[in-house]
Amino acid sequence: MSVYGERSAESLPKCPVEVTLTMIGNKWQVLILRELREGTRRSSELKRAIGGISQKVLTSNLRAKEGNGLVHRAVFAEVPPRVEYSLTPVGASLSPVLDAMSAWGESYRASVSHR
Amino acid sequence: MSVYGERSAESLPKCPVEVTLTMIGNKWQVLILRELREGTRRSSELKRAIGGISQKVLTSNLRAKEGNGLVHRAVFAEVPPRVEYSLTPVGASLSPVLDAMSAWGESYRASVSHR
DNA sequence: CGGCATCCCTTGGGATACTG
DNA sequence: CAGTATCCCAAGGGATGCCG
Numbered sequence: 001m002s003v004y005g006e007r008s009a010e011s012l013p014k015c016p017v018e019v020t021l022t023m024i025g026n027k028w029q030v031l032i033l034r035e036l037r038e039g040t041r042r043s044s045e046l047k048r049a050i051g052g053i054s055q056k057v058l059t060s061n062l063r064a065k066e067g068n069g070l071v072h073r074a075v076f077a078e079v080p081p082r083v084e085y086s087l088t089p090v091g092a093s094l095s096p097v098l099d100a101m102s103a104w105g106e107s108y109r110a111s112v113s114h115r
Numbered sequence: 116m117s118v119y120g121e122r123s124a125e126s127l128p129k130c131p132v133e134v135t136l137t138m139i140g141n142k143w144q145v146l147i148l149r150e151l152r153e154g155t156r157r158s159s160e161l162k163r164a165i166g167g168i169s170q171k172v173l174t175s176n177l178r179a180k181e182g183n184g185l186v187h188r189a190v191f192a193e194v195p196p197r198v199e200y201s202l203t204p205v206g207a208s209l210s211p212v213l214d215a216m217s218a219w220g221e222s223y224r225a226s227v228s229h230r
Numbered sequence: 231c232g233g234c235a236t237c238c239c240t241t242g243g244g245a246t247a248c249t250g
Numbered sequence: 251c252a253g254t255a256t257c258c259c260a261a262g263g264g265a266t267g268c269c270g
Contacts (some may be wrong), residue, residue, distance in 0.1 A: 012227070016220025017149045017213060021142050022225065023223065026242090034132045052243050080251045081250080088224075092262060097262055098132060100215035104208065105131030108138065111205075112127070141262090158232055174233060195231045196270080213268055234269080241262075249254080 020097065023068060028053060028061045031090065034098055036071065043055040070094070135212065138183060141174045143168060148206060149213055151186065155201040185209070 007058055012019050024030055031050045045084070047058055062085060065071035070091035076082040127134050139145055146165045150156055156164070162173055181187035185206035191197040207223060 006163055012224055015149070016217045016224065017145065021145055021222035022217040024219075027136050028243095030136055032131065034130070048177055055253075056245090056255095057243055060243090075252090079250095081253090083252060090223070093222070095213040097212070097219050100212040101135040102131045104212050105134035105138075107208075108205070109131065109134055143233095143263095170233070171265090172263055173236095175263090190232095194270095198232060232270095234267105236266085236268105239262105239264085242258085242260090244257105247254105248256105250252090250255085250268105 001055070017090065023070065024094070024097075025061065025064055025068070028057060030098070030101075031066055032058075032061060032065060032085075033070070033087070033094060035085045036085060037095065037098060040084050042082055043085070065091070124190055138185065139209070139212075140176065140183070144180055145216075147173075147176060147200075148185070148202070148209060149182060151200060151202045151206070152210065152213060155199050158200070161200065165219055180206070180217070183226060 013022060024033075028050070031053075032046060035046055035049045043058065043062075045060075046055060048092050050058070061075065062071060062073070069088055072086050072088050072091075074084045074086070076084070128137060139148075143165070145166075150161055150164045158177075160171065160175070161177075162168060165173070177186060177188070181188050184203055187203050187206075189199045189201070189222060191199070199218050
């Protein structure tokens with residue numbers, strides 16, 4: 001369990017880039033954020049959308065983001081059970097970073113293809 | 116060896132965010148890029164600047180970025196040997212992403228501290 | 231100084247089976 | 251459907267020692 005990305009508010013790295021890296025966690029977590037930017041998602045939806053991620057890894061990374069305060073987890077007492085994940089305000093504030101990554105990815109692919 | 120981040124120009128992920136994640140590689144590699152943004156650096160300088168990274172890991176990640184085309188490695192035939200690392204134009208083009216990460220890290224730290 | 235090569239440990243992560 | 255529990259493997263990464 002764990003997977004990184006916890007770290008209490010205190011004891012943040014000095015370098016702001018490192019702060020972001022720490023809060024973001026890892027590649028899977030970025031993909032989770034990317035998906036949640038589109039809106040609320042259920043566990044199974046995330047799994048399908050991300051692709052190539054196992055149940056276990058998805059869950060542990062969602063827990064990390066939850067403990068992080070970047071993702072909110074809503075459980076509905078229904079049968080069958082329903083759980084919905086969404087971005088917290090803090091999580092949503094990461095949008096500029098995702099935008100920058102998305103933009104760079106686009107231009108990079110372009111520069112690579114027509115070469 | 117390897118450490119991720121290779122992947123030939125072809126066969127890039129469909130999602131641009133994923134493209135960037137793949138090219139960036141991992142946390143260490145981001146810190147390397149962060150450092151090289153300041154200018155050319157020698158291996159030992161990078162090691163000190165990044166902190167907490169071992170020789171082996173530093174080297175393997177530098178190799179990954181080199182194979183990536185984001186970092187340039189210049190070897191000078193001197194005694195003692197000198198090796199200098201710098202960003203390629205493509206590597207430098209990642210600046211907006213690092214800027215976004217830096218900015219978010221700053222504001223996050225701020226929001227956390229005065230609370 | 232930069233960097234292979236080893237040895238070895240820790241962690242991420244896949245697969246599968248089972249429960250509420 | 252969401253999630254936990256095992257089992258197990260591969261990769262990341264630390265520490266040392268040696269070489270050009």
